[in-house]
Amino acid sequence: MANEVILLDFWPSMFGMRTRIALREKGVEFEYREEDLRNKSPLLLQMNPVHKKIPVLIHNGKSVNESIIQVQYIDEVWSHKNPLLPSDPYLKAQARFWADFIDKKMYDAQRKVWATKGEEQEAGKKEFIEILKTLETELGDKPYFAGDDFGYVDIALIGYYTWFPAYEKYGNFSIESECPKLIAWAKKCLERETVAKSLPDPEKVIGFVSELRKRFGLE
Amino acid sequence: MAKKEEEVKLLGFWGSPFSRRVEMALKLKGVPYEYLEQDIVDKSPLLLQLNPVYKKVPVLVHNGKVLAESHLILEYIDQTWKNNPILPQDPYEKAMAFFWAKFVDEQVGPGFFSVVKAEKGIEVAIEEAREHIMFLEKEITGKDFFGGETIGFLDMVAGSMIPFCVARGWEGIGVDMIPEEIFPELNRWIKNLLEIEIVVECIPDREKHIEHVMKIVERIKSA
Numbered sequence: 001m002a003n004e005v006i007l008l009d010f011w012p013s014m015f016g017m018r019t020r021i022a023l024r025e026k027g028v029e030f031e032y033r034e035e036d037l038r039n040k041s042p043l044l045l046q047m048n049p050v051h052k053k054i055p056v057l058i059h060n061g062k063s064v065n066e067s068i069i070q071v072q073y074i075d076e077v078w079s080h081k082n083p084l085l086p087s088d089p090y091l092k093a094q095a096r097f098w099a100d101f102i103d104k105k106m107y108d109a110q111r112k113v114w115a116t117k118g119e120e121q122e123a124g125k126k127e128f129i130e131i132l133k134t135l136e137t138e139l140g141d142k143p144y145f146a147g148d149d150f151g152y153v154d155i156a157l158i159g160y161y162t163w164f165p166a167y168e169k170y171g172n173f174s175i176e177s178e179c180p181k182l183i184a185w186a187k188k189c190l191e192r193e194t195v196a197k198s199l200p201d202p203e204k205v206i207g208f209v210s211e212l213r214k215r216f217g218l219e
Numbered sequence: 220m221a222k223k224e225e226e227v228k229l230l231g232f233w234g235s236p237f238s239r240r241v242e243m244a245l246k247l248k249g250v251p252y253e254y255l256e257q258d259i260v261d262k263s264p265l266l267l268q269l270n271p272v273y274k275k276v277p278v279l280v281h282n283g284k285v286l287a288e289s290h291l292i293l294e295y296i297d298q299t300w301k302n303n304p305i306l307p308q309d310p311y312e313k314a315m316a317f318f319w320a321k322f323v324d325e326q327v328g329p330g331f332f333s334v335v336k337a338e339k340g341i342e343v344a345i346e347e348a349r350e351h352i353m354f355l356e357k358e359i360t361g362k363d364f365f366g367g368e369t370i371g372f373l374d375m376v377a378g379s380m381i382p383f384c385v386a387r388g389w390e391g392i393g394v395d396m397i398p399e400e401i402f403p404e405l406n407r408w409i410k411n412l413l414e415i416e417i418v419v420e421c422i423p424d425r426e427k428h429i430e431h432v433m434k435i436v437e438r439i440k441s442a
Contacts (some may be wrong), residue, residue, distance in 0.1 A: 040266060050322060050354055064314045076310035089298035090284045093291045100288055101272060134272070 005030035005130045008056040010037055011200050012208045014159030015067035016055040020198035021155050022071045026078035053170050068099050071155055084151045095146055099156035099218070101218060105131045106160060114170040115207050115216060125171050129178050143188065154189055161186040165202040166209040222327045225254040230266055230278040232259050234431045236328070236379035238277035239421045244293050246417040248300040277382040292319055293372055305372045318378040319358060319365070326351050327377075331385045335392060335436050352397060352405070355381075360404045363411050370415060374408075382409045383422045388432040402421060 005023065007030050023030050035044055035054050047056045047063035054219020057073070058066045064073050075084040086092045101129065109131055139145055144197035145153035164175050164186075176183045189195050213219045229245065229252050231238030257266050257276050269278045270287045271337035272401050279286045281299065286292050297306045312370045330348045337344040355377065359365060381397075389396040399406045412418050 015346045059311075062311060064311065064318075065249070066318055069314050069317045069321075072317070073310050073314040076313070089295050090281075090286070093286050096291045096294070097286075097288055100291070 002056075003028070004060050006033060006058040008033050008035050008041070008047065008054050008058070010035050010054050012162075012205050013054060014163060017058055017159030017162070017198050018155050019055045019070045019074070020065040021158070021194050022074040022084060024194035024198060025082045025084060025150075025155075027081065028078055032201070068103055068156060071099075071152060075152070078089045082172070083149075084155065086146060086151075091146070095152045097139070098135070098145060102135070102153070102156045102160075106157075110160065110163065110167060113167045114213065115218070117218060121171065125173060127146060128171075129173075129175075132175065132179045132182055136179045137197045139181060139185055144185070150189065150192060152183075158186060158195060161189075162199045162202045162205050163209070166206045169206060170209065172211065220287045225251075226280075226282050228255060228280040229253070230255045230257050230269065230276050230280075232257050232276045234384075234423050234428055235259070235276055236332050237275075237324075237383040239383065239423065240289055240375040240379035241277045241279060241292050241296070242421045243370075243379065243417055244296045246420060247303050247305065248296060248369070249302070250300055254266060289424065290317070290376070292325075293375065297372070303369075305366065305370070307366075307371070314419070316365070316371065316373045319355070319373050322351075322354065323373075323380050324376045327355070328380050328385060331388045332439060334389075334394065334396075335439055343392075345396065348396060349401065352381075352402065356402050362408075364408065370412070370418065374412065374418075378409075378412050378418060379421070381405075382412065384428070384432075387423075387425060387428040388436065391429045391433040392436060 005028055007019055009032060011034060020032070033041075033043075034042060037054070040052060043053055043058075044054065044056060047058055048054075048065045051065065053065075055067055055070065057070045059073075059077070060085070064070050069151065071084060085095055106128075109124055109128040112120060113128050116124060141150075144150050145157075167173075169177055189191070190199070210219065221243060223390065227245070227250055229238070229241060231242065233255060234237075243255070255265070257263060259276065262274055265275055266276070269280065270276075270283050270286065270424070270438060273287060275287070277287070277289055279292045279295070281295075286295055297304060307316060327348075330351055334341070334344045334348050364370045365377060370378075397405055
């Protein structure tokens with residue numbers, strides 16, 4: 001049976017970016033469908049009735065939801081090339097731990113950086129930089145989080161990088177001066193075609209964030 | 220007799236569903252382990268050293284390798300001790316198990332506190348909580364366990380969290396959240412769980428647990 005893969009996504013979503021990268025790493029042909037999050041398609045609502053969120057991965061008619069679960073699923077289904085997770089149980093658990101850390105901490109912290117102001121924003125900036133520094137420490141001197149090979153944790157984090165210029169603009173700070181190693185890592189990831197093709201232009205992201213800020217009455 | 224080189228320690232807390240589910244997995248696999256009860260308020264130097272990121276239980280130490288976060292620990296246990304598998308082999312089924320486990324821990328579990336706060340009134344709170352739980356009712360329909368004919372990963376996650384943790388909270392605040400007439404399948408599943416010795420061994424004492432959860436409820440209400 002031919003593989004039919006559809007990805008319901010939204011272009012600035014750092015979560016959708018993960019799934020795009022994973023599919024490309026495995027050389028999987030997929031149909032990308034842009035969702036209007038203010039007018040969600042019947043397919044989205046049908047395929048993710050629990051959360052009604054993107055990304056939704058539909059593989060031969062069955063949906064897999066939650067980007068980090070999708071990446072592991074893709075790794076296991078298309079296991080013939082570019083393993084994204086280590087096979088050693090302990091190393092795998094470590095990769096899962098850091099991706100989970102990113103999921104638990106990054107979203108709320110980054111949101112405070114661009115969607116709030118005053119004291120709340122300052123607290124958000126501080127928290128955000130602390131999280132990045134923790135990740136930078138974990139990266140250490142390795143090229144990628146798991147070592148020599150691009151993989152799961154890199155995929156979990158890299159999407160946020162396209163939002164960095166927006167954070168810097170609206171948070172009025174420099175991420176590179178705080179976390180130079182992490183920026184170097186990100187630039188290295190972007191040299192991969194699978195990543196470059198899956199990430200939007202950060203200028204477009206700034207435009208998107210600006211629109212959201214207007215909607216929230218911040219501009 | 221355990222192999223000389225296998226050393227397994229579990230830092231846990233009697234009232235934590237996250238820690239109890241790890242015990243279920245270790246017991247199911249017949250893995251001998253040393254249990255170290257933790258004070259989760261006055262945290263031990265060992266706990267802080269082994270889990271500096273979250274400072275929480277459970278923490279599993281296997282031959283010096285340190286693991287935190289219960290879902291990951293369960294996956295690790297399943298891959299390391301291959302008897303009595305708890306995760307499905309099929310990638311889709313496995314993805315579903317992870318999805319529902321996340322749902323239990325992120326929506327159903329913390330949903331208890333929404334019911335406590337009942338910002339839109341208790342009836343709305345109960346209705347919203349039941350909407351979430353109804354997804355699980357559908358998932359278990361027609362199956363003895365979420366894992367199929369035997370208990371698996373999702374049974375351990377949902378079992379430790381719902382009937383043997385949050386339900387104590389519901390009882391404490393006087394809410395009959397999952398009556399049999401609305402949730403016949405989940406109630407049937409709970410009865411199935413109670414027939415499994417290793418599950419029963421990992422259920423916190425009911426009275427003590429209700430008291431413990433009600434202390435948390437008081438703290439939330441007075442905040």
